Amino acid sequence: xxxxxxxxxxxxxxxxxxxxxxxxxxxxxxxxxxxxxxxxxxxxxxxxxxxxxxxxxxxxxxxxxxxxxxxxxxxxxxxxxxxxxxxxxxxxxxxxxxxxxxxxxxxxxxxxxxxxxxxxxxxxxxxxxxxxxxxxxxxxxxxxxxxxxxxxxxxxxxxxxxxxxxxxxxxxxxxxxxxxxxxxxxxxxxxxxxxxxxxxxxxxxxxxxxxxxxxxxxxxxxxxxxxxxxxxxxxxxxxxxxxxxxxxxxxxxxxx
Amino acid sequence: xxxxxxxxxxxxxxxxxxxxxxxxxxxxxxxxxxxxxxxxxxxxxxxxxxxxxxxxxxxxxxxxxxxxxxxxxxxxxxxxxxxxxxxxxxxxxxxxxxxxxxxxxxxxxxxxxxxxxxxxxxxxxxxxxxxxxxxxxxxxxxxxxxxxxxxxxxxxxxxxxxxxxxxxxxxxxxxxxxxxxxxxxxxxxxxxxxxxxxxxxxxxxxxxxxxxxxxxxxxxxxxxxxxxxxxxxxxxxxxxxxxxxxxxxxxxxxxxxxxxxxxxxxxxxxxxxxxxxxxxxxxxxx
Numbered sequence: 001x002x003x004x005x006x007x008x009x010x011x012x013x014x015x016x017x018x019x020x021x022x023x024x025x026x027x028x029x030x031x032x033x034x035x036x037x038x039x040x041x042x043x044x045x046x047x048x049x050x051x052x053x054x055x056x057x058x059x060x061x062x063x064x065x066x067x068x069x070x071x072x073x074x075x076x077x078x079x080x081x082x083x084x085x086x087x088x089x090x091x092x093x094x095x096x097x098x099x100x101x102x103x104x105x106x107x108x109x110x111x112x113x114x115x116x117x118x119x120x121x122x123x124x125x126x127x128x129x130x131x132x133x134x135x136x137x138x139x140x141x142x143x144x145x146x147x148x149x150x151x152x153x154x155x156x157x158x159x160x161x162x163x164x165x166x167x168x169x170x171x172x173x174x175x176x177x178x179x180x181x182x183x184x185x186x187x188x189x190x191x192x193x194x195x196x197x198x199x200x201x202x203x204x205x206x207x208x209x210x211x212x213x214x215x216x217x218x219x220x221x222x223x224x225x226x227x228x229x230x231x232x233x234x235x236x237x238x239x240x241x242x243x244x245x246x247x248x249x250x251x252x253x254x255x256x
Numbered sequence: 257x258x259x260x261x262x263x264x265x266x267x268x269x270x271x272x273x274x275x276x277x278x279x280x281x282x283x284x285x286x287x288x289x290x291x292x293x294x295x296x297x298x299x300x301x302x303x304x305x306x307x308x309x310x311x312x313x314x315x316x317x318x319x320x321x322x323x324x325x326x327x328x329x330x331x332x333x334x335x336x337x338x339x340x341x342x343x344x345x346x347x348x349x350x351x352x353x354x355x356x357x358x359x360x361x362x363x364x365x366x367x368x369x370x371x372x373x374x375x376x377x378x379x380x381x382x383x384x385x386x387x388x389x390x391x392x393x394x395x396x397x398x399x400x401x402x403x404x405x406x407x408x409x410x411x412x413x414x415x416x417x418x419x420x421x422x423x424x425x426x427x428x429x430x431x432x433x434x435x436x437x438x439x440x441x442x443x444x445x446x447x448x449x450x451x452x453x454x455x456x457x458x459x460x461x462x463x464x465x466x467x468x469x470x471x472x473x474x475x476x477x478x479x480x481x482x483x484x485x486x487x488x489x490x491x492x493x494x495x496x497x498x499x500x501x502x503x504x505x506x507x508x509x510x511x512x513x514x515x516x517x518x519x520x521x522x523x524x525x526x527x528x529x530x531x532x533x534x535x536x537x538x539x540x541x542x
Contacts, residue, residue, distance in 0.1 A: 056442050076442050088439040092457045092534040101453070102443040133534045153443065 003031035004189060005055070005157065010064035012050060024050045025061065026214030032157075032189060039192045039200035041246065042210030043254045048193045049085075051215070052159045055191065056082050068157070078106060081150035085162040087142040089134040095145050096121065096130040102153035120148035123182060140171040147179070151186055160192045164199070173231070176202055180229060197246050201225070202234060207246060212253040219249045322503040330504040331511065344512065346488040347478050350406055351516070354413025355474045362418050362470075363463065366425025367451055370432075370459075387419045391473075392480060399485040409486060413477035417470035424466025428459025464528045471520045475513060 010028040015021045024047040032038050040048045053059045054066065057076040066073045068080070081102065089098050099117040108116070121127055124144040134142055143163055150158055164172040176199060183190060183203075194200050200207045207221045223242065225233060233239055301324045313321065334340035369376045369383075394415060402408035436454045445453060456463075482491020490509045497505035 053438075058438055058442060076444050078444065080442075082439075082442050084435065084439060086435055088435050090436060090439075090453065090457070092460075094534075101440065105440070105443045105445055105449060135534070135536045 004034040004068070005030065005032035005191075006065075006067045007031075007051075007055075008065040010051075010054065010061045010066055012047070012054065012059065012061045023214035025054070025064075026216055028064070028216045030208070030217060032191065033205075035187060035189055036205045037183060037190045037192065037203055039194055039204040039207045040210060041194055041197060041200050041207060041250060042215060043212045043250070044195070046210045046213050046253070047215030048210055049161050052082065052161050052191060052193055055157075056080055056159055078102070078153050079156045080159060081153055081155040081157075082159040082161060083143070083146045083150045083163045085165050087134070087139075087146045087166070089142055089145055089149075091134050094131050094133055095126060095137070098134070098145050099148045099152050101149055106153060116152050117148075120152050123151070123185065124148045125178070138171075139167045140175055143167065143175060144178075147182065151182070151188075156189060158188045158190045160190060162193055162195065165195065172199070177231065179203065180227075184228065197243050197250070198234060201239060201242050201246070202229060209246060209249045210253070212255065218253065221246055221249075319501050320503060322507060326504045327507045327511070330508045334508060340512070343488060343490045343493045346406070346486075347482065347490040348516070350409035350413060350481065350489065351474055351478045353406075354410045354477060355417050355470065357410065357414045358417035358421055358470060358474070359467070361414075362421030362466075363425050366422045366463075367429050367455060367459075370426045370429025371447070371451065371455065383419070383422065386415075387423065391416050391477070395480065395484060404485055404487050409478060409481040409489070412481040413474045416473035416477040420469035420473060421463070421466045424462045424469070425459055428462025429455050431462070432458045460531050464524060464531065467527075468521065468524050471517065471524065475517050475520075479513065 007028055007030040010025050010030075011023075012025040013021050013023050028047070028051060030051075040051070042048045050059065054061050055068075055073060057073055057080070090101065093101070096114075096117050099120055100113045103113045103116060117130075121130060124147055126141065126144055126148070129137065129141065134145070137145070143166075146163065164175050167175060180203060190203075192200070192203060197207075201223055204223050207223060209218045209221070210216065211218045221242065225238060225242075305323050305325060308318075308321070308323065331340075365379075369379055391412070395412065398408050398411050398415075402411055432455050436458070437450055440450055440453050478489070479491050482489040483495055486492050490512055494506050494509035497503075497509070
């Protein structure tokens with residue numbers, strides 16, 4: 001049986017005007033199981049974010065086979081939703097209306113929309129901020145809105161593109177805890193792109209290390225730490241061993 | 257016990273001074289800008305009014321002079337007897353129709369050429385050429401084709417107001433946030449949704465700035481059309497009054513035009529405040 005999300009030999013080359021072509025993905029293979037939390041770590045510019053955009057349906061690969069539920073990815077669809085690194089909130093919309101964006105585009109009636117957004121506003125802990133505009137929120141709160149917006153359309157797969165990279169270290173730690181709680185509650189398949197090995201281990205069932213550009217999978221690490229996980233787990237020997245192993249796989253790919 | 261044991265910080269128990277309240281501003285500091293602004297206007301008007309008593313006019317030149325009180329009196333009579341309404345409504349309808357058409361055509365066209373490279377490539381030469389040409393050059397042709405009535409005025413106002421709106425909308429659309437477009441696309445937005453949800457709201461500050469320019473151009477269009485080729489309107493009234501040395505009437509027309517522009521600019525400002533409530537406060541307080 002094929003995996004839930006299956007990519008075989010996916011290739012993508014960017015051809016920007018006035019510059020030479022850049023190979024972003026080259027012979028990229030991936031298998032994601034249903035309900036799993038998979039993190040992708042790799043050096044900057046290795047194509048990990050590009051792959052999320054391909055999976056989201058915003059970029060079409062040049063060649064290769066990418067399927068979900070056995071069906072090829074042909075474009076954006078409501079079975080996938082992205083949490084963006086720079087939040088991507090519409091600044092002229094309130095928290096509530098940002099969260100309802102996907103539902104609106106799906107044609108969900110106003111009342112249902114309101115109930116759904118209310119549910120997710122509570123889930124991400126933003127009760128009382130429904131009418132606030134993005135500029136009135138802290139970075140952590142903005143990303144909660146981004147998360148709620150992605151969850152509101154009830155996608156099967158949540159794509160997260162370095163969602164906590166723009167947050168300060170302490171907020172990031174808290175958001176990771178929060179994300180695990182929400183993931184446990186909402187039970188989505190998650191593809192999580194990050195630079196941080198800690199973050200990847202702490203959150204994931206498996207961590208995939210990518211090569212430098214043109215990117216493809218180098219090594220996959222199963223993370224067999226028990227769940228639910230807590231902050232203290234980050235200082236256990238098992239955690240640190242994993243961290244070291246992944247670092248060794250990653251460091252050869254990094255060029256300064 | 258380890259020497260590295262953490263110790264609770266306990267440095268000062270005294271409550272810090274409560275300095276949240278800003279020190280009160282003196283009454284004069286609060287009123288100073290208003291007093292100075294109004295004061296300078298009053299002083300200038302008083303000087304103007306007193307001028308006939310201060311200097312002696314050369315013989316015959318008094319014909320070209322008027323005072324604020326005479327202008328005010330003329331304005332009052334015009335409104336009280338209702339003689340202002342006929343020319344005012346002619347000018348206002350030319351203004352409103354021309355500007356309205358420019359908005360109806362300029363905004364959608366600006367969005368379209370901003371989003372479509374094909375349309376942009378097709379229309380750009382015309383837009384650049386038209387925009388580089390002084391609008392007054394078209395006046396003889398417009399008068400020839402549309403006559404001395406309302407429609408030649410509407411066309412002149414339209415040509416003047418269209419380009420600032422069109423070009424600003426285009427610029428605003430070109431400056432759309434790519435990330436936000438990708439966000440709505442990822443939720444299944446089609447081109448119409450992208451325009452509605454991202455492109456137009458994003459371009460709104462540009463569009464409002466364009467509208468402000470367009471209002472200025474539209475008023476200019478009305479004045480020019482009425483000075484050079486109309487049978488009715490405030491501009492016609494001013495030209496006729498000038499021919500009869502009724503200086504106060506000329507000034508009255510000028511003040512009505514200025515008032516019209518001020519009211520329109522005020523309306524745009526209200527519109528801007530309504531449309532940009534989502535923006536950070538400090539950005540709106542310029």
